Amino acid sequence: MFELKVMGIAKAKSLIGADWPTHIISIINDAGPNWPGTHIDRQHNNHIIQNFHDVEDDDPEEYDGLVAPTRKNMQDLIDEVRTWELDEDSKVLIHCSAGKSRSTAIALAVLVLHGMSPADALAKVKLLSPAMCPNRLMTGFLDDVIGANGELLKTVTDWYDKTIIMIPGLNFPNRGGYNH
Secondary structure: OOEEEEEEHHHHHHHHHOOOOOEEEEEEOOOEOOEOOOOOOOOOOOEEEEEOOOOOOOOOOOOOOOOOOOHHHHHHHHHHHOOOOOOOOOEEEEEEOOOOOHHHHHHHHHHHHOOOOHHHHHHHHHHHOOOOOOOHHHHHHHHHHHOOOOHHHHHHHHHHHHHHHHOOOOOOOOOOOOOO
8 A cells, every 4th residue: 555644734845845745635725814824836746735724614604714625625636536546656645734634534535445444544544643633524525425335424423532532621623513
């Protein structure tokens, strides 16, 4: 299987500058209230760039000025990933602003798409991004797009439930919809 790295944009730019990745998924966002703007130039033909914020509610009233991820974003992204010829020499970099939410949701889906079980994918991504908190709105869309029959979303939801129980007082960011 291909090598995978999941991280924030600052570390991603250093890896890109060192010509490490053969394939890149960049999730950026234009500046919004209390959200740092990000920018990255397209590096090569195997570079997907999507632009939306880390919100988990697709109600535009919920987040003034922020752009929620859509099912179409996820469909377009996965359609392009499906064209990639990934092998053991491939080096896949998936990043967002912090490397915790949007990028981890996508990493989970990419691993499941390439034959890993949702539980194994979650364990692997947790090692790559220990502070992960996968965006659940994205995970639901991705689950549908890759045909995981609800298993990917269930795995992530169960992980959130167990993690909150295991770590008293842990509060995941309220990105809308789930943590009200």
